[in-house]
Amino acid sequence: MKLFCRPSSEPLWHEEFSVFAADERYVSRRQFSKFLVLTSLAMFVGNLWILVRSWFSRHPVYPVARIEGAAETPVGGVKLFAYPDSGEQCILVRTGENDYVAYSQKCTHLSCAVFYSREKNRLECPCHNGAFSIRNGSVLQGPPRRPLPRITLEQRGGELVATGIQIRTEA
């Protein structure tokens, strides 16, 4: 029980209700209103910053990247690639002889990797049973609210290239 003994001989109330105004640990009204004003000011500035940043990055520029081995993928086959940088995994599905679709592999719910289900012809997320249409990436079932970001593809000189990302915010 020695552990719980107070080191000083002063009684606890003496310390908690000190007679010295400087030791007072209560938050005064002025301190509280100062806190409120400064916090809301910081929130306002932060929101302003987000607004300005989104204003300037409304039309981001994506690189044009060749997708290696797209032609070797069989019809109904899947090819994973990284776009626009190595950290962003995307999934390419060859739906026809000359038809390709590509989506970001990150589920819009909690960022699990989606996979292509050939028998149901849709993209599925294993984590919470979300499903996305292969046609345009819109949500078919499950918890995701937003469609998968679509990678725009182009045929250039016999090679498949990714040219950008289409982000749709509404289902």
Place this chain on the structure above:
Amino acid sequence: MFGYEFYLDPSRCIGCQSCVRACEECETHRGHSMINFDFIDREETIATAAYVCWHCDDPTCAEVCPADAIKKGEDGIVHSSLKPRCIACQNCVLACPFGIPKIVPEYDQMLKCDMCYDRTAVGKRPMCATVCPSQALAYVRPEDIAHRREKPTNIFYFGNQRVTTKVFMMAPENQESISIDVADYTWEGEREAFLPA
């Protein structure tokens, strides 16, 4: 005021009550004087004494306050009770060995001498010390008080309680502390009068 101290010398008090009136003038407690003015023994003598708060280093009034309303500032001044906290329980009035705190019934609050901290903080002397004609209440430098025959002390004994204070009391030259025991001041026959025969 840095380097200035408050000195009380009741032997110099002439009973003019200028301090009482001057204290009343203060706009923070207009009409309520915080001076404790006593007639020592009206039957025997015309002697009077005017006191301000001694501002104890370990203030008993603040120690006993159940509402945590009495606070001591960094300048060593024990302030009047904080209005939002004071419950007018009179614990401080009963506990203070000097009898300084006063309950003001119309405010339901304890008010006491705060050594005019608003004045002393900006280099002025407390109201009472500015008007006292005999300097029984003096707010001066220690070297200015040194020429007096009485010597200042700020150590008091109330029975077993030792109290050190911010305000000095002028005491006879060879006396280091002032010792007061309430029993010494009771009427001699008092004890016997209340005992059963």
